[in-house]
Amino acid sequence: MGAQIAQQAALEGIEVRLHDTSDEQLRKAEDSNRGHVRRRVEKGRLAREDAEAALARVHATTDLAEAARDADVVIEAVFEDLGVKRSIFAELDHLAPAGAVLASNSSTIGISKIADATSRPQQCVNMHFFYPVLVMDLVEVVRGPQTSDETVDRAMRLAREMGRTPVLLNKEIDGFIVNRILHAATQEAYRLLDAGVAGFEDIDTAVEKGLNWPMGPFRLGDFSGLDVTYNARLHMFKSTGDERYRPSPQLEAKVKSGKLGRKTGEGWYRY
Ligand SMILES: NC(=O)c1ccc[n+]([C@@H]2O[C@H](COP(=O)([O-])OP(=O)(O)OC[C@H]3O[C@@H](n4cnc5c(N)ncnc54)[C@H](O)[C@@H]3O)[C@@H](O)[C@H]2O)c1
Structure with missing residues (x-):
């Protein structure tokens, strides 16, 4: 999910840093993205230069500090494990700029269960993409009880900038819509x-x-x-x-x- 979320943003002109814990995972992500993007070129749906530019806009790194340093928005897509997500959010809280939005792509964990691991719960939100992200148009943006209007607006805007259609859930609910x-x-x-x-x-x-x-x-x-x-x-x-x-x-x-x-x-x- 993380690899394709990054690639989708890059296809729409956004500079992205893609982080994972190992070089091997990052290589797999890059290989898979390259395959998807090149197939579009073969089918005549994307110009070769645009494909290469979109691939080059995803900068892969195993260093979370480097990945988060200049981020406007961070989208977390690690294993579906509350403990892992909370510790990543706590780290991101220190590593990402103070104004950055921290979003989770979780399918089942509402942001209120993660946001209190940070000092910025008002800037935390769910952005739930669908598999495969390069094909599926929808993003469910789910606000937690502490998510600010501004954060909701930024998440909705980013989804649109990524060429996706966002819907807003005003309340956290199991399974979203x-x-x-x-x-x-x-x-x-x-x-x-x-x-x-x-x-x-x-x-x-x-x-x-x-x-x-x-x-x-x-x-x-x-x-x-x-x-x-x-x-x-x-x-x-x-x-x-x-x-x-x-x-x-x-x-x-x-x-x-x-x-x-x-x-x-x-x-x-x-x-
Ligand atoms: N698979 C789906 O259809 C789908 C759809 C929507 C949302 N999601 C959500 O997306 C998230 C990821 O799902 P997935 O299917 O891509 O899982 P996955 O197991 O394929 O990928 C998880 C990735 O996270 C990396 N990772 C684990 N711990 C990490 C850490 N501490 N720091 C950095 N990277 C770490 C792993 O190396 C792996 O590459 C989950 O929250 C899931 O609920 C999945």
Whole structure:
């Protein structure tokens, strides 16, 4: 996510520093970005000079101090672990300019759980991008109880400058907007499957042809990883205690048998 967030900004003319803990991760990020950008050139959608300029605008470094030193906005996209995020925010608070906005790309952790690790909670905000960032247009900007109007404006403006469409959530809520609606639809799909109403392929076909969604819930689950779907449901179930969120036994069986979707060659479908 971090690699593509950086590249998307650079494609729109913004100078970016991309930080990770190892040179190897940074090399992987650069290789992957170069592949994406060059494919656009091959397809005639981007001029070669513009592609090279966009790649050159991403400056990779393992030194967080160097990465943060001149930043207007920092977008954190480390592992989904509250402790890791809090310690990074505490470090960034010392390393980034006093006026910089500190944003988190977390899918599940609201900024209020991280912002108090800094001395500038009013400048902290969620900017939730979607995978793959180079393709998906949306950014959910979520304000915490202490986020200032100015910070919200800057996050919304940056998303637009990055060529993305931002939406604003005025309150922190589990799953934000998109994952909440996706979870509700996915939950219903699993209920229909578990009740024997229809097979997964027919449920996917119904959703794809009847609602015009590009992928039904089972195909999408295979695409994102069934472990991701399972863990998201388990998180909702544990945090709310609501039986409606209990993961489907058929989903659990897939995950326990290591059939996680495309990445393992089999999930609901075979690849
Ligand atoms: N994968 C998705 O579809 C998706 C979508 C939206 C948001 N997110 C969010 O983005 C974040 C990252 O997800 P991802 O899928 O890119 O994870 P990932 O595991 O692919 O990448 C995480 C990166 O963070 C680096 N990292 C870990 N600790 C670090 C530290 N202390 N300092 C610097 N770098 C560190 C790792 O080396 C790795 O390159 C998570 O918060 C996740 O919720 C993910």
